[in-house]
Amino acid sequence: MVSNPPYSIHWEGDDNATLINDPRFSPAGVLAPKSKADFAFIMHSLSWLATDGTAAIVCFPGIMYRGGAERKIRKYLIDNNYIDCVIQLPSNLFYGTSIATCIMVLKKSKADNKVLFMDASKEFVKVTNSNKLTEENIRHIYNWWHDRKDVQYICQLVDASAIAEEEYNLSVSCYVEQEDTREKIDIKVLNQQIRDIVAKEQVLRDEIDRIIADIEEDGDHE
Known part of the structure; x- marks a missing residue:
C-alpha cells in the first residue's frame, strides 16, 4: 500500500463524538488533532493493512516530533511495533512544496522490535528548480530498507525502548549521525x-x- 495524503489538513476530529469509537482510530485511544489530520490518514491505512502487508506513507515531517495527541499516537504505533522504517527524503521533491518530506513504513508482522531510521536526503539529482529521485537513488533507498542494517551517516536500527527514551520522537536526525563535512x-x-x-x-x-x-x-x- 502506498499513500501520499494531504499534509496537515483540518478534519472533524473530536468535534465528532463517534470517531473515538471508530475501529480505525479507537485503538490509539486518541484522535489526531482537528487542525492536523495526518495521523488520521495513517491510522486509516493501518486499519486496512493486511497482516503480512506493508504500507508506505509520505508524511509531513512535523508529525514525527510534535507533542500532544500526535505523540500519543506515535507511542501507540511504537509500543505495538507497527513502524518498520522512517525515511527522510530530500527537499523540493514534490510539486507545490519545497519541504523535505518523510516516508513512514508500517507493518503488522515484524521480525524484530526495532525501527530503521534512514537519512536519504542526499539521494537526488538536481533538475532545473526541483530535485528528482533517479532509478539509482531509489535502488539505494530500497536496498538500505531491505538490508535493515546500520550504515554510517545513513541508517540506524533502533530498539523501541530507545525510542521511548526519546519521548517517541521519530525524527531521523534524532538517531542518524550527521556527517561532518567541514x-x-x-x-x-x-x-x-x-x-x-x-x-x-x-x-x-x-x-x-x-x-x-x-x-x-x-x-x-x-
Whole structure:
C-alpha cells in the first residue's frame, strides 16, 4: 500500500463524538488533532493493512516530533511495533512544496522490535528548480530498507525502548549521525603557518625600517 495524503489538513476530529469509537482510530485511544489530520490518514491505512502487508506513507515531517495527541499516537504505533522504517527524503521533491518530506513504513508482522531510521536526503539529482529521485537513488533507498542494517551517516536500527527514551520522537536526525563535512584543520600546521606569516611580516617590517632610515639619512646630508 502506498499513500501520499494531504499534509496537515483540518478534519472533524473530536468535534465528532463517534470517531473515538471508530475501529480505525479507537485503538490509539486518541484522535489526531482537528487542525492536523495526518495521523488520521495513517491510522486509516493501518486499519486496512493486511497482516503480512506493508504500507508506505509520505508524511509531513512535523508529525514525527510534535507533542500532544500526535505523540500519543506515535507511542501507540511504537509500543505495538507497527513502524518498520522512517525515511527522510530530500527537499523540493514534490510539486507545490519545497519541504523535505518523510516516508513512514508500517507493518503488522515484524521480525524484530526495532525501527530503521534512514537519512536519504542526499539521494537526488538536481533538475532545473526541483530535485528528482533517479532509478539509482531509489535502488539505494530500497536496498538500505531491505538490508535493515546500520550504515554510517545513513541508517540506524533502533530498539523501541530507545525510542521511548526519546519521548517517541521519530525524527531521523534524532538517531542518524550527521556527517561532518567541514574542512578538518590541523592545529599544529595552522600554528606553524601563523608563525611563518609573522616571521615574513617581521622581515618586511625590518626592510621598510631600513629603507626609511636610508631616506632620512640622505635627507640629512642635503
